[in-house]
Amino acid sequence: MFVLNGPNLNLLGLREPEIYGADTLDDIAGMLEDRARALGVEIEMRQSNHEGHLIDWLHEASAEGARAVLLNAGGFTHSSIALHDAIRAIRVPVIEVHLSNPQAREAFRHHSFIAGAARGTVSGFGAFSYLMALDAAARL
Numbered sequence: 632m633f634v635l636n637g638p639n640l641n642l643l644g645l646r647e648p649e650i651y652g653a654d655t656l657d658d659i660a661g662m663l664e665d666r667a668r669a670l671g672v673e674i675e676m677r678q679s680n681h682e683g684h685l686i687d688w689l690h691e692a693s694a695e696g697a698r699a700v701l702l703n704a705g706g707f708t709h710s711s712i713a714l715h716d717a718i719r720a721i722r723v724p725v726i727e728v729h730l731s732n733p734q735a736r737e738a739f740r741h742h743s744f745i746a747g748a749a750r751g752t753v754s755g756f757g758a759f760s761y762l763m764a765l766d767a768a769a770r771l
Contacts, residue, residue: 632768633692634663634761635685636678637705643730651730652757659758666762670769672698682707686717693721699750699768701761703728708743718748724771726764729754 636656639646644655654662660676667674677688685704692700702725707714718725725748732755733740746752750771753764 632667632672632674632699632701632765633688633697634660634674634676634701634765635688636676636703637682637685637707638680640703640705641678641680650736654758659761662758663761663765666765670765672765672769674765682711682713686713689714689717689721689723689725692723697723699723699771700725701728701764701768702726702745702749703730703761704745708733708745709740711744715744715748718745724750724768726750726768727752727754728760728764730757730760731755 640656643651644653644658656678663674663676679685685707689700700723704711704714727743727745727749733743751767753760753767756763
């Protein structure tokens with residue numbers, strides 16, 4: 632399984648902890664590795680601030696026959712038709728993940744281009760959102 636993280640998620644733990652929590656991306660990776668081992672699955676965790684990398688990684692997940700992709704597209708969630716199209720172009724199920732609840736935030740965050748192409752969405756539970764998404768993905 633691929634776990635793909637978009638822009639600014641490299642700053643977790645520093646960036647607005649009152650919204651995103653105190654866990655760093657490395658902390659989340661550690662939690663996911665532990666859960667993945669317990670579930671008997673392998674994960675590949677990646678982060679980029681560049682939209683094209685995320686698209687390339689979605690294509691790679693498909694080419695490698697990944698079981699699923701967990702995708703926290705960050706700000707690209709609300710702006711990237713290209714990511715929407717990349718998800719629609721592959722057969723691998725994609726689960727959209729958010730630390731915060733976008734519906735409880737600014738109006739511009741209420742629309743997700745990812746949600747319309749993803750298998751499902753987990754949001755609003757901080758780092759636990761990733762673990763919930765991994766549990767769901769392991770059952771697909």
